[in-house]
Amino acid sequence: MDRTLNPAATAPTNRSAHAVGLAEWLSRRAARAPHRPALSCEDVHWNYGELVDRIECMSAVLAAGGVGAGARVGYLGLNDPMFVVVLFATARLGAICVPLNFRLSGAELSFVINDAGVHTLVVGEEHIAVIDPVRTTLACSRYIHRGAGAPGWEAADALLADAPPVPPAVPVRADDVSVIMYTSGTTGHPKGAMLTHGNFWTNNLNEMFLWDMVSSDVTLNFAPMFHVGGLLCGSMTTLLAGGHLVLQRGFDPQAVLDAVVKHRVSVSFGVPAMLLFISQHAGFEAADLSSLRLVAVGGAPMPEPLLRLYASRGIPVHQGYGMTETASMITFLHPDRSRDKLGSSGTPPLMTEIKLIDVMGDEVTAPGATGEICVRGGNVMPGYWNRPEANATAFTADGWFRSGDVGYRDAEGFLFVCDRLKDMVISGGENIYPAEIESVLYDHPDVAEAAVIGAPDAQWGERVVAVIAPRPGKTVTLEGLREFAQSRLARYKLPKELRLVEALPRNPTGKVLKAKLREHDAAATRKG
Structure with missing residues (x-):
């Protein structure tokens, strides 16, 4: 016919x-x-x-x-x-x-x-x-x-x-x-x-082009699949490419190391906390991880010390920045730029665009100038289910999705995500981004986990509070933290208060629950 x-x-x-x-x-x-x-x-x-x-x-x-x-x-x-x-x-x-x-x-x-x-x-x-x-x-x-x-x-x-x-x-x-x-x-x-x-399709193509996914790839997924990272960072792309997807029912550092060796895993994804816990496991140094050609990381800023540790094992870490609302990927930093662009989340993939806007909604183009990160592309959701009021504020008048994240671009256009707007600390009129301080604190030899929050301050508006989980058997003091960090941070960024915890509260994807930290800090202040 x-x-x-x-x-x-x-x-x-x-x-x-x-x-x-x-x-x-x-x-x-x-x-x-x-x-x-x-x-x-x-x-x-x-x-x-x-x-x-x-x-x-x-x-x-x-x-x-x-x-x-x-x-x-x-x-x-x-x-x-x-x-x-x-x-x-x-x-x-x-x-x-x-x-x-x-x-x-x-x-x-x-x-x-x-x-x-x-x-x-x-x-x-x-x-x-x-x-x-x-x-x-x-x-x-x-x-x-x-x-x-x-x-x-x-x-x-x-x-x-x-x-x-x-x-x-x-x-x-x-x-x-x-x-x-x-x-x-x-x-x-x-x-x-x-x-x-179409969102899934666009994200798959973005990843396929960036990660060179092929049918011979074996991808290990231990991130929960109810989250966009576990569902979309490598898992769907592996199936589209005809590769082999290895699922783990939950995250366990030993099981991850065993699976990499058993299946000769070539690709994996995790949030920084997961990579941290893997690196702290007793079997990390001895495990044969030579099959890994890339580990993608997202969901939170990657501390510089952790990047250096994985690089020392010959494991390329592909840093990404994404959100649920953008079907994961917004920007991506290839390992070959990780040294000269340390701390950057990279540039947008092939089928995605970004721009920065100021509080008035005007575009920010000057290198180093901060603004809210906005996203446009086939991977961006059409909106929230049954939330017309949220949709009205989630997009700009010309259709860009407003991420709620603060960032800046350097002269080459590489994006640096400073922090969430809601997590930014404003002390004495200065904008302080917790992620910058956390990256420094993670370098302290006695610190296992670190988070920075703001607390009300009668004189400065807000003060910087460091919440630290020390390594087993180690002691961390405020004076010691400040002395350690003072050569790398401006004085106004140094922690003015220290809270010690056994472990940071995290959601199932490994993100630190800073709202819970702020609640606990406020309760502790009231009791004090």
Whole structure:
């Protein structure tokens, strides 16, 4: 038949958009090499053909329960092959996946699940006990347990074993929402960032071009996949490239080192705290890490001492800066510039743009001048789920996403992220960026972890407070910290107060919860 006479065959917008869809590109990749290893996790080892078979079966199970285009499917559980299956099965139906933070309480999960309007909830066995007490508050239509079954839950194993016929894949457009990822919500309720199929596609291409991802790559993911770092920093790109994705259910430094050796891992991602804990593990020095061709890091500023340590092991660290709202990547610093651009987060990838604006909204272009970082590109979300008031302030009038981060660019255009606007300390009229001070404090031989916050000060407005977790058996004093840092920091940046803790409070992705630190500091001040 002459396809030029068939209207359906000449709809380039629908065809090209459909190819961008998560389930479509994975299906095409699997068809090219179905026998190549695709996914491993503990005793599970699937090739691409087996992975797609399970995705198609799950799409049949979900569709039979009423999931259709636009419906939301929630997943609550540790990293697991079932999460990957649910993600792509949901996309295959034109529905929306909602990864849920497994560290939240039942009440917190209830808010997120109802805010997203989750139709079908899939839960791992470790978290049934969190959901059962709040089920009466949920508006879900169906509850599936990943495993053999539990009272009041449908068993995923049985459903998949007796799955109905596989339904046709639903065509999607690039701007259709594929995933709603909820921000950490350190203040107020979390917001759901709507990430589209096009957002995923753009981020995948950005990473593929920057990291030279190929089908021979083996990527280790130990970051939680309910977070944009675990889901998008390497994991999806590996599958698009036809590589082998190795999942770990949670983060454990010894398990990471063992997996790198066992699978000859070439690519991995972590936040600075994870890399710090790995480096402090007793097995770090002896482990054969020679297969690693890159470790990507993001989520927080990378302390300079940690960069130097990994460089001394011959491990290239690719520093990145990204957000949930931008489907991860905003800028990227290649290791070959890490020495002369120490502290920079790099430049935007191929398909993303940035600019800086001042408090009046005017663009800041002078080298060294600070401004709020704004982002534009195919990886930027269209907005927050059911949050018109937040969307009104999240974007500039001409469509740039406002990150809420402060940064500056040098003469070559390399971005340096100073800090979050809300974390900046203003003392005596001077803007002080905690990340700069923290990087210096991490160099102290007796400091295991460091965070800097601001506290109210009657004379200066705010004062710098250092929150330190000392190394085991070591002692840290305020005088010692100030003496150590005074040659590298201006006097007004030196800590005026010291709080000692056993460990810094962090969210599941490793970010320091500075709001909690400020709350504790305020409580300690009141008691004092």
